[in-house]
Amino acid sequence: MAHHKLLPRQYLILGLVSLCAPLGDTCLSRGMTTCRPSRWPIPARSSPRSSLPGSPGIALLIGFFASYLTALSWADLTFVLPATAFGNVIVALLSPASGCMSPSRWSAGRESCSSPLGVGFVAQGPSLTERPVRNRGPRRTAVAIGGAAAMTIPALRSP
Amino acid sequence: VLTAAAMKSIGDLDEIRAHSGLKGAIRAVLTCPLFFAGVFFLALAFFSLLFALNHLNLSLVAPASASLTLVTNAIAGKIFLKENVDRRRWTAAVLVCIGVYLLAH
Numbered sequence: 001m002a003h004h005k006l007l008p009r010q011y012l013i014l015g016l017v018s019l020c021a022p023l024g025d026t027c028l029s030r031g032m033t034t035c036r037p038s039r040w041p042i043p044a045r046s047s048p049r050s051s052l053p054g055s056p057g058i059a060l061l062i063g064f065f066a067s068y069l070t071a072l073s074w075a076d077l078t079f080v081l082p083a084t085a086f087g088n089v090i091v092a093l094l095s096p097a098s099g100c101m102s103p104s105r106w107s108a109g110r111e112s113c114s115s116p117l118g119v120g121f122v123a124q125g126p127s128l129t130e131r132p133v134r135n136r137g138p139r140r141t142a143v144a145i146g147g148a149a150a151m152t153i154p155a156l157r158s159p
Numbered sequence: 160v161l162t163a164a165a166m167k168s169i170g171d172l173d174e175i176r177a178h179s180g181l182k183g184a185i186r187a188v189l190t191c192p193l194f195f196a197g198v199f200f201l202a203l204a205f206f207s208l209l210f211a212l213n214h215l216n217l218s219l220v221a222p223a224s225a226s227l228t229l230v231t232n233a234i235a236g237k238i239f240l241k242e243n244v245d246r247r248r249w250t251a252a253v254l255v256c257i258g259v260y261l262l263a264h
Binding site (some may be wrong): 020025026028029033061065069070071074076077078079081085087088091094127 | 160162163166167169170171172173188194201205209212213217220225226228229232234236237240242243244248251
C-alpha cells in the first residue's frame with residue numbers, strides 16, 4: 001500500500017531525522033577540530049575537556065539513527081533521504097561558527113537541499129514502492145487447496 | 160541500503176511497537192542479521208566522517224557526504240531494493256550532483 005499522505009507522527013520522525021543529524025554533525029565537528037589531527041585509521045587522542053562538545057553530538061546522532069530506522073521501516077530509502085535533505089540548510093546555517101562559507105558553498109547548500117525538498121515534499125509523491133502482497137499462510141493454503149482440487153477433479157472425471 | 164533492506168524485512172516499527180511494545184520493536188531490529196551488516200558499514204562511514212571532519216570544514220564535508228550518499232543510494236535503491244525511483248527522485252539526484260559540483264569549485 002502506498003502512503004500518499006504521511007501522518008503527522010511520520011512528519012515528526014522525518015523532522016527529527018533532518019534536525020538531529022546536522023546538530024550532531026556540528027557538535028562532532030567542534031569536538032573533532034579541538035582534537036589533534038589524526039592519521040587514519042588511528043583515532044584522535046583528546047583530553048576529556050576537548051571531547052566535551054562531541055558528547056552531545058554522539059547523543060544526537062543516536063537519536064538520528066533511531067528515527068532514521070523508524071522512517072526506513074515505512075518509507076523508501078530514496079524517499080527518506082531527499083525528504084530529510086533540509087538538514088543541509090541547518091548545517092549551512094550552523095557552519096559559519098566552525099568553518100568558512102564561500103558564496104559557492106552557500107549556493108551548493110541551497111541547490112542540494114532545495115531540489116530534494118521540492119521533489120520530496122512539495123510534489124507529495126508516494127513514500128513507499130507498491131509491491132505485490134505476499135500473504136504467506138492463507139495463500140499457501142489456497143494454493144494447496146487449489147492444487148488438490150486440480151489433482152482430484154480430473155481424477156474424478158477420468159473413468 | 161543494507162539497513163533499508165533490513166527495516167523493510169522487519170516491517171513497520173510503529174505497528175510492531177503498538178503490538179509488542181518498545182522492547183518488541185528493539186528485539187525485532189536486533190534479531191535481524193542484515194541490520195548488523197548495515198550497522199557495520201554505517202560505522203565505517205561514521206569513522207570516515209570523523210576523519211574528514213578532523214581535516215576539513217563542516218560546511219564542505221556535511222553537504223558533500225550527504226549529497227553523494229543521496230545519489231549513490233538512488234542508484235543502489237533502484238538496483239538492489241527494486242524501489243520505484245520515479246522521475247522526481249532522479250531529478251533530485253541530478254540536481255544534487257550539480258550541488259556537489261558547486262561544492263567542489
